[in-house]
Amino acid sequence: MKQIRKILLAFVIMGTLSFSLTSCKKEPKDSDLVTKAKAVLPEGVNIDVKKGVATLSGEYNDDNAKQSTENAVKAIPGIKSVEDNATIKETASSVEVSADSVLESKVNDVLKGYTGVTADVNDGIVTLNGELNRSELPRLMQAINALQPKKIEQKLLLK
Template sequence: MKKTFKIAALVLMVSMTAVSCKKKVSDAELTSQATTAITAYPGTSVEVKEGQAHLSGVFATEADKQAAIDALKKVQGIKDVHDMATVAPVAAPVEVNMVDAAVLQKVNDALKDIPGVKAEDVAGTLTLTGTTTAANARKVKESVDALKIGKYDNKITVK
C-alpha cells in the first residue's frame, strides 16, 4: 500500500511538473506572428492581449478581411480574433456628362446656314454661342427646337 502511494505521488508530481514546464507564448511573440500572418494586407495591424488578437485597419474587400481573420485564427496561441477593421467603400463611378456627338452634329447641320452661330459641348451641356441678328436668332431657336433635343443653353448675342 505504501509502495502504491509513493508511485501515485511520483506520477502526480511528474504530471504537475510537465504541465508547469509547458512554455507559454508571450503576447509580444503572438503579436509578431500575427503581424506576419497579415502582411499581405497593407494598412492593417494586429495587437495581441492575453491571447486575444485585435485586428484593425482598412481592407480593400470583405473577402480580404475574412482571409486575414482566418489567417489570425490559425496562429497557434491566439484564442480569439476581435474584428475592429473596416472595408474601404467602393468609390462611386464619376459620371462624365457629354453631349451626344450625333445630337451635336444635327444641331451644327441645322445652324450651317446661319453665320456667326455654332453649337458646342460646354461641360456636358449643349451650348449655342455666337453673335447674330434678331431674325437669325429666331431662326436658330426654331431650328434647334424642331430637332427636339431637349434642354440646351442659348448664349447667342443678338446685335
C-alpha cells in the same frame, strides 16, 4: 506492508508531479504572437494581442482580404480569438454607384411630374428619353440641372 505503502505513495507523488508539470504548459507570449501574426497581415492592418486575444485595426482593400486575414490569424497556435475592428476601404467605383443611385432617385422624383419621360443615370450623367411637350422642356431641364449632374443628355422626342 509498509514497503508496499511506500511504493504506492511514491507512485502517487510521481503521478501528481507528472500531471502538474504537463498541465502547466507555458502559453506563448503575446509579443511572440504579434510577431507571428504580422507575417500574415496585409498592408494597412495592425494587430494587438492581450492574453491570446488578437485585435485587428486599420483598413483592408476588400472583403476577401478581411476574411483571409481573420482565418490566418485564428490559425496561429496560442491565439484564442480574433476581434476584427478593421474596415474595408471604399473604392471609387462603390462611391460612384452610390452617388448614381442617389442621383437616380432624385431624378425619378422630378420625372413623376412628366408622363412619358424616363431617365438613365450612369457615372453622374443623366440621359433623358421618351416624349415631352416642347413647352415643358425648359422647366424639366432646370429641375434636372438643380440636381447637379455631371452632364444631361437630352434624347427626348419633342412635340
